[in-house]
Amino acid sequence: MWDYSEKVLDHYRNPRNVGKIDNADLIGEAGSLACGDSLKLYLKLDGDKIIDAKFQTFGCGSAVASSSILTEMIIGKTLDEAKKITNKDIAEELGGLPQEKMHCSVMGHEALEDALKKYYGDSIDDDLPQDTADKIVCTCFNVTENQIWEAIKVNNLKTVEEVTNYTKAGGACGRCKSTIKDIIDTYWKGAPKREDVHLTATQKILKISKVIEQQISPELQKDGGDIEFIDLDGNKVKVKLTGMCQGCKNSRMTIKTFVESILKEKVDSNLEVVQE
Numbered sequence: 087m088w089d090y091s092e093k094v095l096d097h098y099r100n101p102r103n104v105g106k107i108d109n110a111d112l113i114g115e116a117g118s119l120a121c122g123d124s125l126k127l128y129l130k131l132d133g134d135k136i137i138d139a140k141f142q143t144f145g146c147g148s149a150v151a152s153s154s155i156l157t158e159m160i161i162g163k164t165l166d167e168a169k170k171i172t173n174k175d176i177a178e179e180l181g182g183l184p185q186e187k188m189h190c191s192v193m194g195h196e197a198l199e200d201a202l203k204k205y206y207g208d209s210i211d212d213d214l215p216q217d218t219a220d221k222i223v224c225t226c227f228n229v230t231e232n233q234i235w236e237a238i239k240v241n242n243l244k245t246v247e248e249v250t251n252y253t254k255a256g257g258a259c260g261r262c263k264s265t266i267k268d269i270i271d272t273y274w275k276g277a278p279k280r281e282d283v284h285l286t287a288t289q290k291i292l293k294i295s296k297v298i299e300q301q302i303s304p305e306l307q308k309d310g311g312d313i314e315f316i317d318l319d320g321n322k323v324k325v326k327l328t329g330m331c332q333g334c335k336n337s338r339m340t341i342k343t344f345v346e347s348i349l350k351e352k353v354d355s356n357l358e359v360v361q362e
């Protein structure tokens with residue numbers, strides 16, 4: 087029996103934003119009925135702001151809960167903000183998911199990504215290696231190389247079993263397991279070459295300051311808020327939200343889904359952002 091958080095159970099029993107938006111501006115899909123679960127996500131926009139989101143899903147309780155919380159997370163956000171949400175954020179917002187059910191959070195993220203691709207085009211993830219075509223690796227569950235690569239990157243996956251938990255790839259006939267292992271090896275073989283691994287503490291501080299000043303602060307200022315970089319302790323980045331962001335009920339989400347994800351992407355994937 088899986089151990090579910092209260093929030094997962096609540097969203098499973100009382101799912102929010104279920105249904106269809108007839109005149110949706112963007113629609114994203116992930117999974118397939120043939121593979122056991124599927125999700126269709128509808129977004130209504132006002133300019134670049136998501137003003138409504140609804141979903142239709144066929145899947146287990148975790149899939150319903152992940153889809154439900156995702157709609158709550160994205161309503162009110164701009165597309166740029168929604169683009170930064172990862173499957174890890176979805177799982178965290180639910181208070182965690184059992185490892186074997188993490189693929190439900192991945193399905194939520196994939197549906198969101200599919201919808202956003204219709205707005206941004208295929209350039210939504212420029213972190214993938216140039217030669218990574220969107221080819222199917224696991225034919226049993228229709229999982230592509232890009233999806234596996236993304237799951238490894240976002241969730242720090244190291245084993246085939248972990249990739250199966252997060253994407254379902256490898257969870258049936260097992261024929262794809264050796265390819266999954268190759269993708270994991272390729273990813274981690276490349277990882278030590280990442281620029282951030284060699285940054286000294288001083289270089290890291292300079293880079294964090296620059297990213298906050300040039301990329302994060304201007305975005306927060308648009309909504310009357312701002313951010314101050316206080317300190318770096320190991321990989322812990324201490325910041326202070328100011329202006330309208332100070333005391334905002336969504337401040338934790340702003341820190342995790344916006345500030346932390348940008349710093350992880352631009353400076354060092356090991357960084358954790360906390361409020362002073």
Ligand code: FES
Pocket residue numbers: 223224225226227255256257258259260261262263
């Ligand atoms: S091809 Fe991946 S489990 Fe069958």
